[in-house]
Each structure stands twice: as C-alpha cells, then as structure tokens.
Amino acid sequence: MWKILKYSFADLVRSRWSYVYLAFYLILGFSLLFLNNDLSKTVITLMNIVVVLTPMIGTIFGIMYFYSAREFTELLLAQPIKRRNIFLGQYLGIALSLSLSLVLGLGIPFLIYGIAQSSEIWDFGFLLLVGTFLTFIFTALSVNISLRNENKVKGFGYAILLWLVLAVIYDGIFLISLVLFDDYPLDRFTLAATMFNPIDLSRILVLLKLDISALLGYTGALFQNFFQGSGVFISLGMLVLWTVVPVKLLLRKAIRKDF
Amino acid sequence: MISLGKTGFIVLVLSLTAVSGWGKTIFVCEGCPVQTINQAYDLAQPGDTVLVKSGTYACVNLELKKPITVLGEQGAILDGQSEGYILKILADNVTISGLKFINAGRSYTKDFAAIYSSRANNFVITNNTIIDPFFGILLEKSHKGLVENNTVLSDRVREDDSGNGIHGWHCSKLRIKNNELSGLRDGIYLEFVEESVIQNNNSHGNIRYGLHFMFSNHDDYIENTFRDNGAGVAVMFSKFIQMRRNHFVQNWGTASYGLLLKEIYDAEVEENKFQQNTVGIFLEGSTRINYRKNRFERNGWAIKVSGGCYTNIFSQNDFVSNSFDVSYNSKMNDNKFEGNYWSSYSGYDLDKDNIGDVPYRPVKLFSYVVNRTPETIILLRSLFVDIINFSERVSPVFTPDNLVDNAPAMKSITNDSN
Incomplete structure (x- = not known):
C-alpha cells in the first residue's frame, strides 16, 4: 500500500494541476494579506473560500484522477497486490497531495506575515484542519462516484451535483424548512441538520471560533453550549465519520467490483 | 458651567x-x-x-x-x-x-x-x-x-x-x-x-x-x-438627549447591546464609537434622532431597528466589518440613510466626487430572515446566503425598498482604525 501511496502521491505532486492549485492558494494568501493586514479578518475571508473551494477541488481532482488512472489501476490489479491496498493507496495519494497544496499554499504566506506570533494561530490552524478534512471527505465521495459509474460524463455530472447539493442546495432547503417550521422549536433540528452536511459543519466550527458565537446565543444557549462544550469533539467526530464511512464504502465497492 | x-x-x-x-x-x-x-x-x-x-x-x-x-x-x-x-x-x-x-x-x-x-x-x-x-x-x-x-x-x-x-x-x-x-x-x-x-x-x-x-x-x-458590561447601555423614555463621543466597546454576549434606545425622542447621537458589540444600537419606538459621524466596527448587528421608529436620520456614519449593517423587522421604513460609509459597498465612483454612483441597500435579505427565524443565523456566511443576498440586492422583494443610501461615501468618514 505504501508503495502505491508513494507512487500516486509522487505522480500527483509532480503534475501541473497540483502546482496550479498550490500557486492559487499562495496568490490568494499573499493578496489577502497584502490588501488587509488584519490577520483575524483575513482568516474570516479565507474561511469563506476554503469551505466552498476545497470540497470542489477535492471532488473534481478525485474523479479526474480515478478516471484517468483507470488503465494503471487495471495493470496494478493484475499484480499480486491486495485490492484494498491499491485503492486506499491511490485515495490517500490524492487526498494527501491536495491537502499538502492547501496547507503549504496558505501556510507560507501566513507564516511570512507572522501568524506564529499572533493570537490567531489557533483559529488559522483550525481552518487548515477543517480544510484538510473537507479535502479527504470529498475526495472519498468522488472516488466512490467514479467506481460506481463507468460512464465518465455521468460520473462527472454526479460529482458536480454532489458538490452543488452540499455546498448550496442543502443550505437552501435547510433555510426554507427553518422558515416554514418557524412555529416549532427548531434548535435540535438545526443542530442535527448541520451534522449531516460536512460543509455546514466545518463552516460553523470555524465561525464559532471567530465571530458569531454571541450572535448565535441570541436564539438560545443550546447552540452555544453544544458547540463550545463537548460539541466541538462531537463535531470533529462527525467529520472523522464523514471521512471514514465513504472510505469504507469505496473499499467495499472496490473489492467487489468486476473490472 | x-x-x-x-x-x-x-x-x-x-x-x-x-x-x-x-x-x-x-x-x-x-x-x-x-x-x-x-x-x-x-x-x-x-x-x-x-x-x-x-x-x-x-x-x-x-x-x-x-x-x-x-x-x-x-x-x-x-x-x-x-x-x-x-x-x-x-x-x-x-x-x-x-x-x-x-x-x-x-x-x-x-x-x-x-x-x-x-x-x-x-x-x-x-x-x-x-x-x-x-x-x-x-x-x-x-x-x-x-x-x-x-x-x-x-x-x-x-x-x-x-x-x-x-x-x-x-x-x-x-x-x-x-x-x-x-x-x-x-x-x-x-x-x-x-x-x-x-x-x-x-x-x-x-x-x-x-x-x-x-x-x-x-x-x-x-x-x-x-x-x-453585561447588557451594555440602556436608555429609555427620555427626550432631548445628547450623546457625543462616547465609546461603546465589547458589550458582547447573548443579550448585550452597545446602546439600547427605547422611547427616546429628539436626541442627537454623534461621533460615538461602537466596537465589537453584539448589537451596536438597538432602536425601539425611538423617533426624531439624528445619528451623525458615529463609527460602527465589527459589531454583530450595527443597527437593529424594531417597531415604531420614525424620522431618524443616519448620516456620515461609518459601518465597517459588521456581520449585519442594518436589520429591520418590517417592510415599513420612515428613516433616512444618507452619505454613510459602508465597508461592504461594492459600487463605483466614476466622477471621483467621493460619492458612490450606485445606491447602497444596507438591509440584507438574510438579516430579514434571521429576524423572522433566529435559528437561521446558523447559515451565516454560507454560499447560499451570499447568493440570496445578492439577488435581493439586485431587486428587493422582502426588504424595505425605500431603505437606500443614495449617496454612499467612498471613503471612511471618521477615518480611525483604532
């Protein structure tokens, strides 16, 4: 497995797209800090971008890589290697290289601008952690899609749809249902609904560290108690679950699939 | 004296x-x-x-x-x-x-x-x-x-x-x-x-x-x-008040206000600073108040307007990096916003007279929704919310359509970053 991981990691790290992705984050980080020297405000702006963009890139990269490396995968399958190792290795290769781009691309500019001495270091670290989680989650989901769809166009379609649903449509439905069922106590429903969308969950986790903690409390102590007490761990646990379950599913599918 | x-x-x-x-x-x-x-x-x-x-x-x-x-x-x-x-x-x-x-x-x-x-x-x-x-x-x-x-x-x-x-x-x-x-x-x-x-x-x-x-x-x-302070500053049932150059800072908590005005008439609120309060100014039943040259910075809500507020004039104030600039709970508006600086203003100034050529609508659709259903605050800063805010800004349906700053300033007026 490690060999395969190493191979696909090296393959991706050397590819043009990784550099483009890295360069994008570098430029983003530097330009945001250049325009706005306030580190904490920059972290907020960055959160908006990271929470939307990392899932999208994760999805597209994951699905592209798996479709394009299909022949190589078939070659590997002919070798005496466990399927589990092949797919897990490839998956981790993609996810790690993307996360590396994210962490380096944002980390370098912030380090240069002195995040290490700033009190925002924890918030920033948390943002990177959440971004990494999102990369792992959405790569796993997209690999699942590519394994289940031979047709590339269909696969791409599903992947984009998945991103669209979780990034935009889910929130729309969420908002409408909150407004419609205004007369009922909604606190618990709201908490539950955020748990079922990794993008929402990440956004709220970062926001609570930054600016809305007091605004949230307006509705009731429930949110605040939850997200500031054990809720942080439950939420991080949910993110782990969001990573582990798709990976398990993809391995199950990979082991049973007839290539 | x-x-x-x-x-x-x-x-x-x-x-x-x-x-x-x-x-x-x-x-x-x-x-x-x-x-x-x-x-x-x-x-x-x-x-x-x-x-x-x-x-x-x-x-x-x-x-x-x-x-x-x-x-x-x-x-x-x-x-x-x-x-x-x-x-x-x-x-x-x-x-x-x-x-x-x-x-x-x-x-x-x-x-x-x-x-x-x-x-x-x-x-x-x-x-x-x-x-x-x-x-x-x-x-x-x-x-x-x-x-x-x-x-x-x-x-x-x-x-x-x-x-x-x-x-x-x-x-x-x-x-x-x-x-x-x-x-x-x-x-x-x-x-x-x-x-x-x-x-x-x-x-x-x-x-x-x-x-x-x-x-x-x-x-x-x-x-x-x-x-x-636990709940900030609350002033009620008073007339002919002058509030100048005060600082309202970090009144941050679930029921905190920088300044809560209830049944205040004919007052002047000038050159104050509101920084990092949950709500900068909460207005209820307050009429004929002039707000000039105040600075609202990094508040949850800079100004929250509840019922019965008439003929208030907000001019030459700075609204910088607030989660919500102005929030209304109805479609009625009898208050005037003019010549304020809004940090989230995205218009342009072709004739370089420091007045934005495109009017600014300070009430976002999302702030209207949050007023109706407070739980929806959990969607703050989500992509969907940005999209609906944008579409509402282009053609207002839910927010008061006469609530417009027709001459938004391009540059900060109080010009103070502290």
Missing part, C-alpha cells in the same frame, strides 16, 4: 473659608483631641472643615445636617461596619472629598449607600474611593451637585444583591465627571434627572448596564466609555 479641577476646588473652598474668616478646621486622628468623625461633626459649626487624617474610622449613618466640608487625607478610611449608610448629606453646601469608604451596609429592603444625599443642593463629592458598597453614591431629590473623580468598585455577580455605582433619582443639574465604576449592577443609573452632564466616566464590567437612564430629559452624555 465652570468646572474646576479637584485640587482647584479644594483650594477654592479652603481659601474662601480662610478669607471669609468663618470656618475653622477640625482635625480627626487617633492621637488628636477629636478621635471620631461623629465627635468632629458635633463640634463643627456651619462652614467648618473636618479634616480626617490617615487611619480607619468607624462611621455609621452619620447625618450631615450642617453645611460642612469633610476632607480626607491620604489613607483616611471610613468603615461602615456593614450596618447601613456611611455618610448622609441632608443639608445644602456639603463637600465630601478624598475619603475611602469600606463596609457599607447591604440590604434587600433598604437602599444603603456609602454616600447618600437627600434634598440637598450644591453638594460636592470628589476624589472618593468606595469599595464594595451596595449603592455607591445615591442622590435623591438633590440638585446642582458635582460628582467628580470618584471610584466605585465592587465584584458582585448577581443583580439582586448589588446596587448601582452612581444613582440619581429626581435630581437636576448634576455634573457627573471622570468617575470610574466597575463590578456593580448599573454603573450609572438616572431616573427623573434633568439638565445634567455626564462626562468622561469609565463604566466597565458591570453586571447589568454601564449606563441606564429613564425619564431623564435634557441630559448630555459626553466622552464616556462603556466597556464589557
């Missing part, structure tokens, strides 16, 4: 008494002939000065019914023995200065205070330190007084067993200046107080309000700082 400094005033009082010939000074100390404040008071004639030397003196419910001056030297402490009031001013022209008050009584039925004044005019209370009182300075039906350079500190945690720092009831022409108030229920509480000036006080870390007034007309609040 002419305001004299602390020492200036004492010098004036002393020289006046010296020149006019009446008034002697009675010293109180442990080795002196006069060893207690009560003794000194009994000996004193109107116009005399009681000078308290360093040391701790028991003093419970001492009623000052003669116009005298009580001065404390460095280290002079009056101990109320946790029984009741410490000093009661019941005559005109009383001066209390330079003393430290400890162990004032605490009660659930009586308003015990370290310094209490009733039906007294022309009193002067300066340079005192009051530690952990129930009420600090309680003024009832007293007029034309000066309360300056006092410090009232406490560390209460519950509203019901704490009192207010400076409390005025049915007073007029007070000057409350340069006081520091902390850890009390309300820092300054005024009820039926007219024509008074509240200036340069620092009210912080109080359980309820930094400043609280009701039914108090024609008052000026200038250059005060209200920081980190």
